[in-house]
Amino acid sequence: MEEFLRIALSFPTVVFSLALGVMVALWLLAALGIFQSEALDGWALPDIDGMEPQGLTAVMMKFGLGGLPLMLVLTLLAFIAWLVSYFADYLLLRHLGSTLLRFPLGAVVLLVAFVAGVLGAGQALRPIRHFLARLAPQAQRSVIGMAATVRSPAVTATGGQATVEDGGAGLILQVRSDREGGFHRGDRVVLLEYLEPDNAYRVVGEDEFHGR
Numbered sequence: 001m002e003e004f005l006r007i008a009l010s011f012p013t014v015v016f017s018l019a020l021g022v023m024v025a026l027w028l029l030a031a032l033g034i035f036q037s038e039a040l041d042g043w044a045l046p047d048i049d050g051m052e053p054q055g056l057t058a059v060m061m062k063f064g065l066g067g068l069p070l071m072l073v074l075t076l077l078a079f080i081a082w083l084v085s086y087f088a089d090y091l092l093l094r095h096l097g098s099t100l101l102r103f104p105l106g107a108v109v110l111l112v113a114f115v116a117g118v119l120g121a122g123q124a125l126r127p128i129r130h131f132l133a134r135l136a137p138q139a140q141r142s143v144i145g146m147a148a149t150v151r152s153p154a155v156t157a158t159g160g161q162a163t164v165e166d167g168g169a170g171l172i173l174q175v176r177s178d179r180e181g182g183f184h185r186g187d188r189v190v191l192l193e194y195l196e197p198d199n200a201y202r203v204v205g206e207d208e209f210h211g212r
Contacts, residue, residue, distance in 0.1 A: 176201070
């Protein structure tokens, strides 16, 4: 147990230990209704007019993780990376003691573990992504032609969210747009087409839809 804690709380594994701790805390807050997990999805989207997704968003799209709940992606990514980092430390780094090689090798392990986490999460969640798309309620697919309000910082061809008032609590939907410059938070759009591979909707501006 002592060795387990030493590795879990030492570099580089401690980075992923902290990440896992944060994700567990967020899941607990979400279960208590204090935190809305959908809020993270908006934070992952680009906030610069007319720019393609960068950083975490670009990585998610590249490895087929778009359209999945970000909390689920980050939790699995952190867990896989933690496992890789832990066993790399257990099998290799701990034998180096406090030598000068430990920090640079630890940095390499950190990078390798992160890449392994991204690849592992992509492979593990890709089937779930398609499964969720097939389970998309017909009630949501029937919103074609309804107006929505953009809630994410931006809507581009690869990411975005909008809210549809359905007479209840409202629906938060993934949306996409091919329009140059995209749309921005607060813009009014109309849902034109359901994109099954992305579990999202293609949208156009409300004025454009009505020919104004």
